Amino acid sequence: MFNSQSVCKFIALSVSLLVFAGNALAEEPDWSDYRAVLAHVKPGTKNGVKLALVDYPGIKANGSLDKTYQTVSAFDPKLLHGRDEQLAFYINAYNILALKTVADHWPVDSIKDVGSLFSPVWDKPAGELGGKTVSLGEVEHKILRPMGEPRIHLAIVCASVSCPDLRDEPYTAAKLSAQLDEQAKRFLENTGKGLIVDKDKIRVSQIFDWFEQDFAAGGGVDAFIKHYRPDLPDLKFKTNIDYDWSVNGSR
Numbered sequence: 001m002f003n004s005q006s007v008c009k010f011i012a013l014s015v016s017l018l019v020f021a022g023n024a025l026a027e028e029p030d031w032s033d034y035r036a037v038l039a040h041v042k043p044g045t046k047n048g049v050k051l052a053l054v055d056y057p058g059i060k061a062n063g064s065l066d067k068t069y070q071t072v073s074a075f076d077p078k079l080l081h082g083r084d085e086q087l088a089f090y091i092n093a094y095n096i097l098a099l100k101t102v103a104d105h106w107p108v109d110s111i112k113d114v115g116s117l118f119s120p121v122w123d124k125p126a127g128e129l130g131g132k133t134v135s136l137g138e139v140e141h142k143i144l145r146p147m148g149e150p151r152i153h154l155a156i157v158c159a160s161v162s163c164p165d166l167r168d169e170p171y172t173a174a175k176l177s178a179q180l181d182e183q184a185k186r187f188l189e190n191t192g193k194g195l196i197v198d199k200d201k202i203r204v205s206q207i208f209d210w211f212e213q214d215f216a217a218g219g220g221v222d223a224f225i226k227h228y229r230p231d232l233p234d235l236k237f238k239t240n241i242d243y244d245w246s247v248n249g250s251r
Helices: 006-027 032-038 056-061 064-074 083-102 136-147 148-154 174-190 213-216 221-228
Strands: 041-048 051-053 125-129 132-135 196-199 200-205 238-241
Touching: 006 064, 032 064, 056 064, 056 083, 056 221, 064 083, 083 125, 083 136, 083 174, 125 136, 132 136, 136 148, 148 174, 148 213, 174 221, 200 221, 213 221, 221 238
Parallel strands: 200 238
Antiparallel strands: 041 051, 125 132, 196 200
16 A cells, blocks of 8 residues: 555656646747847837847848748647747747738838738738738737737837837747836837827827727736836826838838
């Protein structure tokens, strides 16, 4: 018969095996090629705004973007384990598809030029994920936003000057929360597109107007901004910084 010590050891071993099995199911893509793409993203200025500029001709010519797209399109999202892995994967996927959209049509002045008034770029096929053709709009509105994480709006990059900057590393589940916090802080410290303090008001990006409902669960836009910018004076927020849709790269 088992004594109490043996039973405890058996239970501990069983729990360890279950944890190991759960971790074994968790799998994120190898983002090595994406890191090679991000090496072509450098700090710069465009239209008076400081941002991360993308060398679109470079990532198109050296094949790094094609390899990255092949990796993300071939990966089975069913292998993802848990919300953080899913969020990290689809944030990266959105950014990769946005880069691909611009690179495939380079040179363009704006990602919006890929579409038209009656057929906007957000609704056009951008690539394949999980064996299904998707648009940028589908990834953003049908996959990412329903996950209930408002910080995605400071991480997904629609290849434009006024968008949040591309991060210099892929998003991963292990570091996701810290990465998203840093993205929010960086964006709200950028006076060219994130937040501007005037004498009688604080002007913020229109992103906070377009997706206001996504910030409601955490206390609203004002509470979100003040969390990352506790130094701000007690003034009214206005979402009226002009949005510059110029492409986040140079010819």
